[in-house]
Amino acid sequence: MVPTSDKTVRIGCYSAFWGDSVSAAEQLVTLEGKNLDYLVADYLAEVTMGLLARHRTAKGKGGKPSRAGPGGYVGDFINFVWKRLLDDIVANGTKVITNAGGLDPLALKEAIETIAEENGVKNLVVAAVTGDDLHDRAEDMNSKGQLLPFNYITGNKNEVDVYPGASKKNLSLNAYLGAVPIAEALDAGATIIVTGRVVDSALVLGPLLHEFKWNVNKDWDQLASASLAGHIIECGCHTTGGNFTDWELSANSEHGGWANMGFPIVECKANGDFIVTKPAETGGLVTVGTVAEQFVYEVLDPGSYILPDVILDMRNVKITQVGKDRVLVTGAKGRAPTPYLKCSGIYVEGFKLTADLWIGGIDARKKALALGDAVIKRARRNIERLGMEDYSAVRVEALGAEFTYGPNATALDAREVCCRITAVHKDKSALLLLGVELAPSATGNAPGITGGGAGRPHPSPNMTHYSILVDKQHVPARLTIGRGAQETTKVVPFTGPSSAKNEFPPQLPAAPLPSATEAQGEKVTVPLIRLAYARSGDKGDTANVGVIARDPKFYPWINQALTAQAVKQYMGHVVQGEVAKYELPGIYALNFVLTRALGGGGLSSLNLDRQGKAYGQMLLSFKVQVPKGLLASL
Template identity: 80%
Template sequence: MAPEKTVRIGCASAFWGDSVSAFEQLVTLEGKKLDYIVADYLAEVTMGLLARHRTSGGGAKKESRAGQGGYVADFITFVWKRLCEDIVANGTKIVTNAGGLSPLALKEAIETIAKENGIEGLVVAAVTGDDLHERAEELNAKGELLPFNYITGNKDEVDRYPGKERKNLSLNAYLGALPIKEALDAGASIVVTGRVVDSALVLGPLLHEFKWNPLTDWDQMAGASLAGHIIECGCQTTGGNFTDWELIANSPHGGYANMGFPIVECHANGDFVVTKPAETGGLVTVGTVTEQLVYEILDPGSYILPDVILDLRNVKVTQVGKDRVAVTGAKGRAPTPYVKCSGIFVDGFKFTADLWIGGVDARRKALAVGEAVVKRGRANLERYGIEDFTDVRIEALGSESTYGPHSTALDAREVCCRITAVHPNKQGLLLLGVELAPSATGNAPGITGGGAGRPHPSPNLTHYSILAPKAALPATVTIGSGDKMTIKTVPFLGPTDAKNEFPPAIAAAPLPAGNASGETVTIPLIRIAYARSGDKGDTSNIGVIARDPKFYPYINQQLTETSVKQYMGHLAKGAVARYELPGIQALNFVLTRSLGGGGLSSLNLDRQGKSYGQMLLSFKVKVPKGLLASL
């Protein structure tokens, strides 16, 4: 009997700016053993930066990190120019969204460099159709741009299309995996896309390899999508951002300095094993994988993707060897007839100013100085007949300002007075910036410097999400070049006329019999749980995973929507929803209006909620004393 087919896929980038050594690590250490390398360069923030670059004309006259016309040129500079011959010799195929706003331009650049290096017969494909910027007003006029809701049924907090009165920079649909599959079916060795859902970079190759039916093989597609979700953020699966950070920092083969990038070994039934190259730093454990599983999800029973709805609630994660973790049990069902779209518009200008202050009462001095600077800035606005600031935030960094009422560093003797402001025009911010330097001689003692100097205003980019009907968003696949070029339209498959129902909620697990009474101890949550948090627009999520199944009932009982809302209320201004993942003994909390507007426009220090999970781990829980003996 022939051995079961296994497809090995490595991920070499989690975002635009990830380690430039990642591709070289996978190409050199794994060689021909990798069937595919995928690379995720795009995020909500990234699309805004590319859109701003496109609008300003950057890259049109010279090569830059944002490429000519809006692709991520790091792929060319650090990957293709250096490694193209090795990649081709290994026979490893590449799938990446580095095309950004210009997949066709990146395709042409790849082909040009291949030709310069004597590489013949390389077939490169580009997936387009996600860019709705020019069609936005037309779609809106037809009533096809619908509100997006982060918590099902929460009608009071939704994102909407901002309208033509705003200066829209971009609007991109999250395309699915079918165009990638079509490109690979047609013989492409490299597929570059624009905005696709991150997991599609893995699902596309697996649809091609295993010949799944995209209209019926929901569980297999769900498993493949989960594999894509697990590795899309690179080293976050191999120990990056892991709660028990010292295990990773001191891991063999260099720890943090030589982090291994993740690999998934995928099977035809949708199950997979997570691993990494040998002799690299980091670890692949149940803890590192489950933390990534809960990263940036909303309802785990309805993780909505373009090609399938993924149900994560009963997924199992099992250690099967050193740096080898098996993931099983993903379930899927038909997708909705809509696709999520990510847009960016300009809402005035923003800047951030820093003043370093030392000595006794540093925090109080910093806040007093910040308030004085803003008052002088407002006086300048009034003096010149200019309207007030849209928003201002003053923080004393170094005094645990993000922790609000939970701060334990109010007596810090070295802080940074951070002033962030938004104004409809640049001049308003300049009239605030000129008041920073006078603080050194006219305000509190101990001001030691002004950060990077007088700040420069920049456009205040603001993100929003909406829904659009799949029927209006076919993708286009451009394959090959010259007289061998073909162009194919690839529409979405599946339902187009009705939304799917969401699964029922799972009842909370009761406390184990006989353990509810007796001596208990109060401890910080970090003693019995891991946590990982992330962002979706102005919404953050916090996933909490029990270190041992015996602790899950106590976490489940005490971490409620109410208790988390109370603890995080200084940050979470909207609703808090709680979801259960009993398969991995985890809870997921979704906090709306918790990021000050989101990663691009927020005035918060933590604009993407990356520290929120670590913050919640200080929450105090009661557990039976006897259960702590094994810790």
């Protein structure tokens, strides 16, 4: 039986990624004070792990200092949070949980403890969760057949990620650990917990496991709800009006709008229900629309959101406005997790260079494409003379003329564009020979060239992301807690039941289309943005686009028009793989998963939009036919 309690646990999230606002933690600590039970922060994206690994490698070769800590942790946590807010955090009694440990949580733990001692703070208990880093074990695990393929769309066996092997320059491989080690650290008295690569939602599920004492082997709905709460706030302002389709409502909101964006807080109950809100007198807004957009962000199959501790079924979740900047989320369902953990890996393959030239005047788009073609041809002649191989990949984009929209572009006559040229080669010198051919274009090519971005470009390592699976039994977490003679380390294995294989629920039946009577009357064609919100995100080389009806009456018409085939056709200029469609009738939404849609993914893609962040906005221009009478309320 699930424990009952009137207790409310309040958790605020101040960071969505490494580079989020340096004033966010101060906002929550100052404005919420003792009312905030936990302060959590997510710093680690797929891209971030590659950047940390690159910093770690560079330092090993005598590279310059960077914002990364000496062992590969996120130094911003020390500089902008711990050093500035230590006294307030301790005085408020707020516990802090963050994955800022990156590639070396133990080094960050030591830095936190040292600074606390230097400031006279005693008896602070800091814990570190490790065990996720598989980099040094990868080849041995691969030889034993322990590294398994990963599939973004169930049953799509033609498109899977696999371990690249020893022939690649592997930088990192990290498993997404779960929430149990965090809960055990809190049970043992820790007040500051740092982790490496844990699943984002574990930062919220961990403290709720500790607070409500849920059974990790059977309280699946509660674990699912808590994980959903973590998903809702892990991207910070994404759920308080940031990146919102109706952006003007957020930009012009009271208390400073975008200049004073409020960061999210969840108020959680023992039954799993939670309210999303933000500090009073901060900008932004918390509405059904803002929360729903984050709800569908970076989701694959919403009926099987697979996490280490639970499989979350989001399809019948309800999102309800219950007050100003207060939204209630209910109805998440859960079931036993799979035996596997997802792992995120990064390897380096050659180098990449990106160059920009601005061009103005009539036919700017045509001039930009011709210019890019000429620069690449000149560079190819240069490397051919030196006996070097051709570039392994090149791309020319005319930015400012809706180049990313492909055949759906409507601004072909733009008079100011950026010619962006990107190329990949295994040899830096071949890319430098491309870079030197930019400046001559100003006198030898198109009229109206006004400058070259930040000057002559320089090559950087071409990092590539991949995902794989590993059985949980091969990746036990390790919990290190305390300091000096009191420091202890224990193994925290995954326990409890797990499904023998990935069990995916059947698709829900399609929402009924309007009856013949309802469908009578004049039809009009409108852009999707009049009927829906949208949010898009990335998972490796796969993108997702979530579409949420503004009103339930629009949902059948959106569902009818937006088939997987229609989306594939509309987005065909970026989608090289498949499109899968999923329904979320609880919030009258659809989710589309687009494989091979990002040119290789956020680290290696040559595209301007490497992470599909504008794909949702792109799809909102899709034309939908609806009865004219349905638009009367708009």
